[in-house]
Amino acid sequence: MPQLGQSLTRLDARAKVTGDAQYPGDINLPGQLWMKVLFARRPHARIKRLDTAQAERAPGVARVFTARDVPVNEFGLGAKDAPVLVADKVRWVGEKIALVVAETEAQAEYARDLIAVEYDDLPAIIDPRDAMKPGSAQVHPAYPGNVIKHIPIRKGDVAQGFAQSDVIVESEYHTPAQEHAYLQPEAGIAYTESAFSIDDENRVTVIVAGQWTHEDQEQIAHALGLRLDQVRVIYPAIGGAFGGREDMSVQIILALAAIKLNRPVKIIWSREESIIGHHKRHPMWLKSKWGATRDGKIIAAQVEIISDAGPYTTTSTKVLGNAAFGVVGPYEVPNVQVDAYTIATNNIVSGAFRGFGGPQAHFQAETQMNKLAEKLGMDPVEIRLKNVLREGSLLSTQTPLPGGKVSLPQIVEKCADEFGWSQKSKIENIVLSVAKDRKSKIGYGFACALKNIGFSFGYQENAWAKVELHGAAEIDQVIVYHAAAEVGQGTHTALAQMAANALGVPLEKIELRASDTATSENSGSVSASRMTYIGGNAIKGASERALKKWNDEERPAIAEYKYLAPKTTNYDPETGKATPNIAYGYVAQAVEVEVDTETGHVRVARVTCADDVGHAINPRLIEGQIEGAVIQAQGWTIQENFQSKNGNVLTPHLSTYLIPGILDVPDRVDSVILEFPDYNGPWGARGMAEMPFIPLAPAIIAAVHDATGVWFDEFPLTPWKVLEGLKKKLDADRFARG
Ligand code: MOS
16 A cells, blocks of 8 residues: 555644644643743843842742853753853843743733843954954853854865856845744743653653654753753644754753753743744855856856854754755866855844755855856856766765766756746737736746755764554554654655555554653754654665565564665864765746836746655645745745844834735745655655755846846845845936946
8 A cells, every 4th residue: 555655644634723732832731820021122232230129029029040040051953052041141132131930921011120130241242244354342251253164175176266267256145134023922831740741751841843752852851961861852742843852952941940840830921032042044145256268167166255143052053964966056167166164243143044044045046157158148047057966976075976867957957848938929818917017027036955964074863663463363453653753744644555555555544753852862853854864764664664574573563763875074273174974955946026126026926836746745844845935935035124233123013014915925836846855865765855946036136136137145035125136226227228
């Protein structure tokens, strides 16, 4: 019975549609208390005086927590360089100063506002390009010169490459921050013992939404000075993540309060608290010089990346690694020079967000490519086919791509075909949206990308799974233990389909026990498009081993398996030489936009997105990922406009930070799924959830240029920015005419 390649209904569909699904904020326990956080709400300051006396006496207050209550007051993903609660120095607006726990949420909020804090405000360090100059004030004692990380890549000789180039394009790009805007703001509940608990272990349990149960467990245990087995993390339903739940938000503080008070403690952040309280996509500045021969072969690329990390590391060094890798796009370039920096500032913390540095890097690479095509009078698809990576091509890290077929030529061609790229001069025939009047201009844009699967860069990728087969003559019941976080992407369904397929049983027989550190070992993060591939290999391995035991008459047949992916290496510190990743996915997009030259509005009419997913485990879920990624990337490119001034967030509500609504979505998103198997993927599957985000910004920018003749090297393309660009062009054209 084929279980793969079927658009089976998601396991969580019914509960989510009926409202039965329990998200962290839906869970209540008898005797629970409520927590509110006092955020600093200033970018850079020293705490002169912190007085909680009045708050402690307020009605209903159980306790007020400050830095001195945290046993090991540090946390962080890449480095434990951030305090759980600030003792002396505030470094960004979302810094937590104190926690109030009270009988009701209103009482906690009332008491929080009675905490008196006196600050000495310090000048905020805002522009990373200034922060890295000699003499700049220092944001964090661990980062002299404010450089958290510098990654150089050297391949060939760019000077020689430029000397041989017939055309050169030089540009300076900027890409903006982005808020994850998941449906469910941060929330959770923690308890030390309760009727809700399935056992009486002496430990603290935290029910929360995250992306990696075992990483949350580790961070909680570290900060509270506990052993791992004294902390249990459970994920219930999760309302979106997109990288925004990789860092700690409420995990540690809930566990702290529950332990100290021995009562369940609950918190739900408001949307405003969520927006100021968790990290954003890294803003980046990219200085870029590319050279090509007359016949369209790219021979040199020199790129400098400056990425704004905010004050703490979190995932910034990993995101930088991905960006440094992505700046040459999915092309084989013989001469490459990259210098990538991630810089400490007092802006909101930057961190993981779908694509993980890939979108920023590819915006630069793909726009450079489109500009070169224009200069050479060459079609954007044609120039790509001359340069895309193929089997045996050497990356900028001087190693070939793993996994077998490098399908970029097929992806690019298929996308162009399905979109009708070569017929777009007679596009009237296929266009859905007809320009309303002469003020509306239609344009077309093309871009492509590759996306690595997994963190890699020397990290040993791994995932754990356990499979239990129950029954006598036949397998009646299958229990699959796994820690993958179902954040809405459908991973539980895909993993169950893979188990069913490996065992030859219908999906209904699979019972998933997931996302609980008490019942599963480490399956890793749902990040970096890794779970289908790495988690899937663990499920496959455990299923096959359990089935063998079953066939050897063991009852029940139980097998555990820890998948270890092929080894990778990190960048050489001088040349950047590396075997960086275990696998890749490939993607191309063509878009049609309509630009209203009177109002400056850009509307995306149509997107064709072709993705090589290796093996489509559940095609409908893949279409969901493609459509979701396209809309999210469209928001980043056109509409979303994260504004901060001097480190203070000016857009902390969804009324000021505008994400795409139903009226903004394209008329059509055509998902084209290709399946060139990866040799090491489970049944050939590649990860794919980030890929469709990556090429959209440069494709839209190219389409807007096609419509208006203006290159926008930064976005979002708000109406104001579009009108400004059009006016600049008008003035320049007038000047040129004299
Ligand atoms: Mo991600 S941005 O690797 O959750």
